[in-house]
Amino acid sequence: MPTEYKRKGSVCRGEWSEQDLQQAIEAVQKGRVGVREAVRSFGVSYTTLRRRLRSGNQKASVGTIIYFRTRKRS
DSSP states (O other), X not given: OOOOOXXXXXXXXXXXXXXXXXXXXHHHHTTSSOHHHHHHHHTOOHHHHHHHHHTTSXXXXXXXXXXXXXXXXX
């Protein structure tokens, strides 16, 4: 009987809302709390909060966008 395959990378992704993340970012930027305290208070990921603070609160893009030109047929 074969063993059941479990994917290595199957981790639970964050269960916080964008609003919680925005509130945590504002609290850290205004100096009310530190990053770790904001993580505990708002229940957001430490890595995500740090990345958003460093990048100027920009969401990560999906990837490279490729545009195709249409050729003119003569």
